[in-house]
Amino acid sequence: MTEQSADPVDDHGRIDTREAARRLGVKPETLYAYVSRGLLSSRRAAGGRGSTFDPAEIAQLARRGRPAAAGDGGTETGWGGRVRTSITLIDTDRYYYRGVDATALAETYTYEEVAEWVWTGVLRRGARFSAAPQPLAAARKVAAALPAGSGPMDRIRVAVIAAAGGDPLRFDLSRDTVLGSARTLIPTLVDALPLAGQPQAANGPLAARLWSRLTAAPADTASLRALDAALALLIDHDLAASTLAARVAASARAHPYAVVSAGLGALDGPLHGQASALAHRMLNDVLERGAASVVADHLRAGRRVPGLGHRLYKGEDPRARLLLSLLRQVPAAAGPLAAADDVIAVTARRTPLYANVDLALGVLSLSAGMPPEAGETVFAVARTAGWIAHALEEYGERPLRMRLGGAYDGPRPDQPLP
Known part of the structure; x- marks a missing residue:
């Protein structure tokens, strides 16, 4: 068979260049660029004219997202701009962990049990x-050495680095070792925080241990249930900015502690991890001055009203829906819940916006007497499990595939020496 033959499949089941390029949706020259980069293998066709390709190899590359190349638009990404994942699906105002409704999981199981499901697809009751x-001793020592006024997120970031130094197996990227590190790292982040309330058993539920680090208020059953559900709800949410950062680090074969550090770096901003703190402060203002005045201040300053709307959901964020319903069973949450309801009602006169999870986290932290930054802490602890899940997926992919190419728009060479 040659590239000019009518039949694109030869006697050995291999396909010619034109058919391989058609199946990938690229030009023939791009196909050969893939071969030169080691992404595909080829053989000389019978008679020495043209090349043949394994259709299974072509199909695998197509499933993983064909990489762009110099002959396919001039930008080499190595990953086609999309990341295939089996962890979370967001669809029609619902989201799913490995095909199971995530809110149902959070309502039924503990954070640790849901994390195990996300990691392995097996529920470990x-x-x-x-x-x-x-690693815990190292994390506590480093976190305690931070200057006065350092917040829980400052301590979590240094705790990850210190814990990494105490784990000699951190460079072993085998699945079992990475999961072992995850199961010890997440409680390390919690237990490295200074106590604000009554200490909890070291092997007790993670939500109870985290509660005692974030507030001196005694924990009732309904409050702990809400916090535990919040942790489970926040484990993953597809490729949010911090998750993408974590996957890029994993693509470079960074160890899991470095992957978590990458995620924490991207989390540190008002548009991601800190959004719940803005909602907390707004709700506190509403309790003092009323929703109409506070909402007007935000709109007058050209700011979005915190805790409302989500780009992935047309209706109410399903995470907010469950968390707010659980908080309605907490007596101390009555005031912040009323403030949240008032904010939603006031903004609805202008545009229909629904509560998102940051508003629900703001209600939780305010009602429990936690600092405004507590929501980000809950988010970071919860999402560490998701970052590890994505790292495990990325470790199974081709290394360094997430290589974006820059679209240079500076002065053209050769410029004179300055």
Whole structure:
């Protein structure tokens, strides 16, 4: 068979260049660029004219997202701009962990149990996470050395680095070792925070241990249930900015602690992790001055009203829906819930916007006497499990595939030496 033959499949089931390019949706020259980069293999066709390709290899590349190349528009991404994942699906105002409604999982199981499901697709009932002594000691020492006024997120960021130094197996990227590190890292982040309330058992539920680090208020059953559900709801949400950052680090084969550090770096901003703090402060203002005045101040300053609307949901954020319903069973949450309801009602006169999870986190933190930054802490602890899940997926992909190419728009060469 040659590239000019009518039949694109030869006697050995291999396809010619034109058919391979058609199946990938690229030009023949792009196909050969893939071969030169080691993304595809080819053989000389019978008679020495043209090349043949394995259709299974072509199909695998197509499933993973064909990479762009110099002959396919001039920008080499190595990943086609899309990341295939089996972790979370967001669809029609609902979202799913491995095909199961995430809100149903959070309502039924603990954070640790849902994390195990996200990691493995197996529900491990009664799962508990415990910190390893040496990494925990290092994390506590470093976190305690931070200047006065450092917040819980400052301590979490340095705790990750310190815990990494205490784990000699951190460079082992095998699945079992990475999961072992995750099961000890997440409680390390919690237990490295200074106590604000009554200490909890080191092998107790993670939500109870986190509660005692964020507030001195005693924890009732309904409040702990809400916090535990918040953790489970926030484990993953597809490729948010912090998750993409974590996957880029994993693509470079960074160890799981470095992957989590990358995610924490991207989380640190008012448009992502800090959004719940803005909602917390707004709700506090509403309790003092009323919703109409506070909403007017935001709109007058050209700011979005915190905690409302989500680009992925036309209706109410499903995470907010469950968390707010659980908070309605908490007596101390009555005031912040009323403030949230008032904000929604006032803004609805202008445009229909629904509560998102940041508003629900603001209600939780305000009602529990937590600092405004508590919501971001809950988010970071919860999302660490999701970052690890995405790292495990990325470790199974071709290394360094997430290589974006820059579209240079500076002065053209050769410019004179300055």
